[in-house]
Amino acid sequence: MGIDLSVEIGKLKLKTPVLVASGTFGYEENYEELIEKNRLGALVTKTITLNPRPGNPPPRIVETASGILNSIGLQNEGIEEFLDKKLPFLLKFKIPLIVSIGGERIEDYGLLAKRLDRIKEISCLEVNISCPNIETEGGCLFAQDCYLTYGVVKAVRESTYKTIIAKLSPNVTDIVSIAQSAFDGGADALALVNTFFGMEIDVQTRRSKLGSLYGGLSGPAIKPIALYMVYKVSKAVNLPIIGMGGIVSADDALQFFIAGATSVAVGTGNFINPQITREIVEGIEEYLKKNKYTSIKDIIGTIDEKTDK
Amino acid sequence: MSEIGKIFYLKTRIISHLNIAPQHFKMILEAPQIAKEAKPGQFIHVKVSEGINPLLRRPFSIHRVIDKEIEILYKIRGKGTEILSQRKEGELLDIIGPLGNGFPFGEEQNKNILLVAGGIGIAPLIFLAEKLREIKNQKSKIKIIALLGAKTKDFVLCEKELKDLCTEVKISTEDGSYGFKGLVTELLKNSLTPDYSSLTTLYTAGPLLMLQEIKKIANIFKILVFASLEENIACGLGGCLGCVIKTKQGYKRVCKDGPVFNLEEVLWE
Numbered sequence: 001m002g003i004d005l006s007v008e009i010g011k012l013k014l015k016t017p018v019l020v021a022s023g024t025f026g027y028e029e030n031y032e033e034l035i036e037k038n039r040l041g042a043l044v045t046k047t048i049t050l051n052p053r054p055g056n057p058p059p060r061i062v063e064t065a066s067g068i069l070n071s072i073g074l075q076n077e078g079i080e081e082f083l084d085k086k087l088p089f090l091l092k093f094k095i096p097l098i099v100s101i102g103g104e105r106i107e108d109y110g111l112l113a114k115r116l117d118r119i120k121e122i123s124c125l126e127v128n129i130s131c132p133n134i135e136t137e138g139g140c141l142f143a144q145d146c147y148l149t150y151g152v153v154k155a156v157r158e159s160t161y162k163t164i165i166a167k168l169s170p171n172v173t174d175i176v177s178i179a180q181s182a183f184d185g186g187a188d189a190l191a192l193v194n195t196f197f198g199m200e201i202d203v204q205t206r207r208s209k210l211g212s213l214y215g216g217l218s219g220p221a222i223k224p225i226a227l228y229m230v231y232k233v234s235k236a237v238n239l240p241i242i243g244m245g246g247i248v249s250a251d252d253a254l255q256f257f258i259a260g261a262t263s264v265a266v267g268t269g270n271f272i273n274p275q276i277t278r279e280i281v282e283g284i285e286e287y288l289k290k291n292k293y294t295s296i297k298d299i300i301g302t303i304d305e306k307t308d309k
Numbered sequence: 310m311s312e313i314g315k316i317f318y319l320k321t322r323i324i325s326h327l328n329i330a331p332q333h334f335k336m337i338l339e340a341p342q343i344a345k346e347a348k349p350g351q352f353i354h355v356k357v358s359e360g361i362n363p364l365l366r367r368p369f370s371i372h373r374v375i376d377k378e379i380e381i382l383y384k385i386r387g388k389g390t391e392i393l394s395q396r397k398e399g400e401l402l403d404i405i406g407p408l409g410n411g412f413p414f415g416e417e418q419n420k421n422i423l424l425v426a427g428g429i430g431i432a433p434l435i436f437l438a439e440k441l442r443e444i445k446n447q448k449s450k451i452k453i454i455a456l457l458g459a460k461t462k463d464f465v466l467c468e469k470e471l472k473d474l475c476t477e478v479k480i481s482t483e484d485g486s487y488g489f490k491g492l493v494t495e496l497l498k499n500s501l502t503p504d505y506s507s508l509t510t511l512y513t514a515g516p517l518l519m520l521q522e523i524k525k526i527a528n529i530f531k532i533l534v535f536a537s538l539e540e541n542i543a544c545g546l547g548g549c550l551g552c553v554i555k556t557k558q559g560y561k562r563v564c565k566d567g568p569v570f571n572l573e574e575v576l577w578e
């Protein structure tokens with residue numbers, strides 16, 4: 001008997017529970033074969049904003065111990081050019097499309113959601129309120145404040161019936177209260193976590209190793225912290241979670257499912273191995289088969305919390 | 310710009326790995342698919358070790374293609390190249406390639422060709438010189454002149470290969486231990502005469518300061534320059550937008566829009 005890997009995220013049905021994190025996978029001709037063969041549950045776009053953004057000055061990537069620090073700065077062509085030039089390519093594939101949206105003001109998110117709501121091939125919106133490389137009107141990330149989180153998600157909710165995923169930041173004191181605010185605003189699912197604020201300094205010049213002063217840390221270095229946050233939120237908030245943060249193996253991914261994630265996303269791992277998502281899907285299947293489960297759902301949130309070893 | 314061919318994800322066998330100068334290595338890999346598709350100026354993206362230390366791949370220009378094998382030439386610069394230098398013949402190396410655009414050249418090739426290399430910057434220029442030599446063999450009026458700069462005599466790389474391929478080879482060392490004493494950019498200035506002008510194409514790779522100086526010289530002599538540039542490259546496939554440089558047309562990705570750029574387009578701070 002085959003293994004059932006399908007999961008539901010709001011109204012969205014995924015054939016496999018493995019996605020790519022926004023901004024870590026391209027959509028040009030050289031990615032076509034990878035998209036077709038990687039057994040992705042859905043395609044997630046790079047974050048799109050209302051107007052084009054040039055992005056931050058280089059260097060934008062610095063390698064750190066088991067991680068990378070990035071300051072890309074949401075470089076993108078803006079919503080209209082995205083719809084015109086990039087969307088047709090993304091619609092060639094027979095997998096659901098999740099469009100990530102970002103902005104500097106709450107209204108931006110509402111406007112973007114309204115514009116995308118008219119396009120029926122787009123299955124779902126991921127609301128990126130946690131990019132560490134963007135200046136917002138609140139002076140902090142939207143996802144660092146319960147009211148702003150609620151406000152952005154609500155603005156999107158009022159503009160679309162599509163499934164909404166709120167992408168949260170780990171740079172908070174209480175991730176559960178932020179997750180609850182996203183739920184209250186009308187989110188159908190949560191994606192956690194985005195990158196951690198971080199910096200690297202060149203001791204000779206005493207300047208940042210990035211073109212910006214600081215950036216977002218990702219990769220295996222953050223995995224245990226991301227896993228902890230997924231676990232905490234899954235216990236407290238009744239929404240499906242897309243778990244992410246340093247996943248580079250099937251074992252990493254399985255830990256997120258057991259902690260309570262319904263789906264997982266791979267980000268930095270794609271840079272190391274562009275076929276990593278397929279290998280992770282195969283590894284999950286193997287684990288389920290070996291342990292006599294028939295569905296990925298059999299292991300979601302099944303952590304054994306006994307500690308007296 | 311040359312058309313981008315197919316990209317291969319391979320575990321290739323290390324056929325040979327030689328220490329050719331202090332801190333400098335030449336590695337030969339068995340990669341028939343890449344050998345068949347590769348164009349001069351393109352690179353391979355190498356996972357130097359298993360596991361997550363270091364995390365990212367490292368990009369290396371394709372130095373030569375011989376039959377079913379490809380070569381890379383590299384210098385130990387940090388953790389990644391240090392680990393790579395310890396890899397042994399017979400081991401498998403995880404590589405992706407060929408990537409990037411490559412040097413533009415072809416039938417309408419300019420009459421005078423200058424190859425200017427600073428140190429390890431010679432790596433992509435040998436593959437290019439081999440292709441240019443094929444064109445020259447059909448169209449004998451082309452002159453290929455190579456200018457090779459190194460710190461000292463010990464670090465003069467690929468002199469023999471260049472002598473076999475080029476019309477003329479000039480060498481500079483910073484300490485004067487071999488050839489012209491000084492920087493390769495000074496040697497370039499000395500070598501240029503007004504008749505070089507618009508009929509010359511200069512191909513180059515090397516340290517940033519050298520490239521910046523070449524850009525100034527090329528401006529004066531109205532020479533077309535194509536340079537292979539470097540940045541910290543993460544995905545290597547154009548997806549992450551991590552390796553951009555500033556150009557007249559905005560930020561461009563070194564891994565996908567480059568690594569070869571017309572230097573006139575590049576804006577350095």
